[in-house]
Amino acid sequence: MDKIYILCVDDESDVLRSVTRDLAELEDAFPIETAASADEADRQIDRVFERGDRVGLVLCDHVMPGRNGVDFLIELRKRPELELTRKVLFTGQAGHEDTVQAINRAGITHYVAKPWKREDLLAVARDELTDYVIDAGVDPLAYMKYLDKGRLAEHVHRQNRTHTGQ
Amino acid sequence: MNPKTIVTLAIGLILFLLPFFIELEGLSLTGHITLGIFLLAALFWILEPIPIYATSLLVIFLQIIFLSVQGPLYQLGQVPATGPEPVEAEVWRIPAEALQEGEVLLLLDEDRQTSEIAVTVLDRDNGLVTVESAELTADTRLVLDADHWLLDFDVPSYTSYLNSLANPIIILFLGGFVLASAAVKYRLDRNLTRVILRPFGTRPAMVMLGLMLVTATLSAFMSNTATAAMMMTVIIPIVTQLDPADRYRIGIALCIPFAANVGGIATPIGTPPNAIVIGALQANDVFITFGTWMMLAVPLVAVLLFFVWWLLLKVYPPKEEKIVLEMSGKFDLSAKAIILYVVFGLTVVLWVTEAVHGLASSVVAFLPIAALTACQVIEKEDIRNLSWEVLWLMAGGIALGVAMQQTGLADYMIGLIRWELMGAFLVIIVFGFVAAGLSNFISNTVAASLLVPLAITLGASGILAEGVSVEINAIIIAVGASLGMALPISTPPNAIAMSTGMLRTPDMARMGIVIGIVGLVIALALSRVLWPALGL
Incomplete structure (x- = not known):
């Protein structure tokens, strides 16, 4: 089965470590890749697709050397294979203009302010990945244990209105 | 494509061709071909190198190609035949091979049917025979090889295979599909659940009983899978508020798939194996009405549900005194929703009262199909979302069964x-x-498709002198197919319950095996006592 990756992009290695730690309980189902810059993130994404896997969630810092987070996410939007990928921006320093850009042009689905609480980040990741699983049409049963069980069960309910061949 | 798939496909092809090269004594040529199709279908249905519905369609396709008048085997095959050579009035010279034992000739007509005529032999000479007959003409075709395979190759028109796609039982299911789809669309199932659960209060044992009764009732008319998935959304909030050490969590997570599987037995449209059995019986001119089926199945379902309830409470007793179910919402009162409620109610009433009005359940099934589409309660998008592949899966199963017989x-x-x-x-x-053992591992529908033709033939053969009717032989297979529920892969409701992470496989397996065996024992008891009393 193709895997659904979580990609985390931040120039501070402490942040990458803490995201990996906070989301560790999802890792059995959603392996986490990290990147220290936008360019490295692009290469990571290419590698994931070369293996036939997918990217379900991108968590990205805004202020980074080189391309900033919002520009990176705007670029991602041009790649059709990432159309359904959920995009989360986390930052403590995005100005008003950046935020507007992030919503209007980068299509971010959530905004997390730094510093975050572990439960909050986990809840955001769960919620976003639940959306991805439903939108991408992958087998929800394989991920139910890790994500929003209620929403996925409801999705299965609507998907299987009539008999299955069992 | 992985190597296992390729090997399976290759073995399937070999199994299919095998009967063309082996002659089994006492089996007709068409029987040999059907054996090939049966072996291929069994292998593909069990190992699934291609989806099970695709195998069903392949069965119908192979039947048309190899077992119909329009198929190439029949069209291109030639029976060796010749015309008589006139000698004088009513005297003809023919090849010696054309003269069959007992001084008769086999005449071949355009439809490849043969008829015998007796002739008087006047002379035999060097491979030629001179005969006298008033019935011969210069256009007559005389069969040269009376044992030729094409002569006993008695096959129907391809339309009889296509008919299986719209078999009355398939139409009955289509009616059920349309109702179920509309019920989900207008949240009728969820609202019924809310209303029915209310009187069961907050005692954990009663809550479980309520959940099971609702699940079984809904799955009797709707998809077991959809019902189980919806009920999971109901119990997930309960389970998360319980102490992780409370074993009742496991019981409550198990009661839903088990009740959904058992509930499917209750009506002809409850689950596809029921349809396979009813369809196969229909092909043998044994007709089981909707009401009769319910009379024989509902007692079984009721007794078994109470047993499951007792068992789960015994093994997974609740620690809490009180369980609160939070379900909000209200009935959709739009015009379309009300049309659905009326049509749903009317259809079910007409189904169970067939004895009074005499309209077959498949005919009644057209009421929701026609009414709900006419009133646009069900729209184009909903029609596209019906499980057409399941109808085709069943059609292939029925077609194979009919051909086998x-x-x-x-x-x-x-x-x-x-x-x-x-x-x-x-x-x-x-x-x-x-049936129960097989359907733990393979599709219930497939298990029923493979076994029912054999059960019906055995029941009708008279080999078993007493105490076995064709009906009971077949029905026990439908029941068994629904009772195979020991593993997460056995049924979709099991898979759903398992994937929530609230259960471990051993819990499901232990309870599933016990319930399967007890269910069969109850069914076997009923087959001795109640079912014969219903005229089966």
């Missing part, structure tokens, strides 16, 4: 086992347990 393959296979040594009741036990 018509070509004598079922008779032949039944003849391989000395059933008379087993006794009638033992036979039912064997069929029930084999």
Whole structure:
């Protein structure tokens, strides 16, 4: 089965470590890749697709050397294979203009302010990945244990209105 | 494509071709071809190198190609035949091979049917025979090889295979699909659940009973899978608020899939194996009405549900005193929703009262199909979302069963086992347990499709002198197929319950095996007491 990756992009290695730690309980189902810059993130994404896997969630810092987070996410939007990928921006320093850009042009689905609480980040990741699983049409049963069980069960309910061949 | 798939496909092809090269005594040529199709279908259905519905369609396609008048085998095959050579009035010269034993000729008509005429032999000379007959003409075709395979190759038109796609039982299911789809669309199932659960209060034991009764009732008319998925959304909030050490969590997570599987037995449209059995019986001119089916199945379902309830409470007793179910919402009162409620109610009433009005359930099934589409309660998008592949899966199963019986393959296979040594009741036990055992691992529908033709043929053969009717033999298979629920892969409701992470496989397996066996014991008891009293 193709895997659904979580990609985390931040120039501070402490942040990458803490995201990996906070989301560790999802890792059995959603392996986490990290990147220290936008360019490295692009290469990571290419590698994931070369293996036939997918990217379900991108968590990205805004202020980074080189391309900033919002520009990176705007670029991602041009790649059709990432159309359904959920995009989360986390930052403590995005100005008003950046935020507007992030919503209007980068299509971010959530905004997390730094510093975050572990439960909050986990809840955001769960919620976003639940959306991805439903939108991408992958087998929800394989991920139910890790994500929003209620929403996925409801999705299965609507998907299987009539008999299955069992 | 992975290597296992390729090997499976190759073996399937070999199995299909095998009967063309082996001659089995007592099996007709069409029986040989059907055996090839049966072997291929069984392998593909069990190992699934291609989806099970695709195998069903392949079955119908192979039947048309190899077993119909329009198929190339029949079209391109030639029976060796010749015309007589006139000598004088009513005297003809023919090749010696054309003269069959007993001084008769076999005449071949355009439809490849033969008729015999007697002739008077006047002279035999060097491979030629001179005969006298008033019935011969210069256009007559005389069969040269009376044993040629095409002569006993008695096959129907391709339309009889296409008919299986719109078999009355398939239409009955389509009616059920349309109702179920509309019920989900207008949240009728969820609202009914809310209303029915209310009187069960907050005692954990009663909450579980309520959940099970709702699940079973809904799954009797709707998809077991959809019902189980919806009920999971109901119990997930309960389970998360319980102490992780409370074993009742496991019980509550298990009660839903088990009740959904058991509930499917209750009506003809409850689950596809029921349809396979009813369809196969119909092909043998045995008609089981919706009401009769419910009379024989509902007592079984009721007793078994109470047993499951008792068992789960015993094994997973609740620690809490009080469980609060939070379900909000209200009935959709839009015009379309109300049309749905009326049509749903009316359809169910007409289904169970067939004895009063005489309209067959498949005919009644057209009421929701026509009414809900006419009123646009069900729209184009909803129609596209019906499980058409399941209808095709069933059609292939029914078509295979019919061919197995018509070509004598079922008779032949039944003849391989000395059933008379087993006794009638033992036979039912064997069929029930084999069906349940198989459907733990393969699709319930497929298990029923493979077994039912054999059960019906055996029941009708008279090999088993007493105490076995065709109906009971077949019905026990439908029941058994629904009772195979020991593993997460056994049924979709099991898979859903398992994937929530609230359960471990051993919990499901232990309870599933016990419930399967107890269910079969109850069914076998009913087959001795209640079912014969219903005229089966």
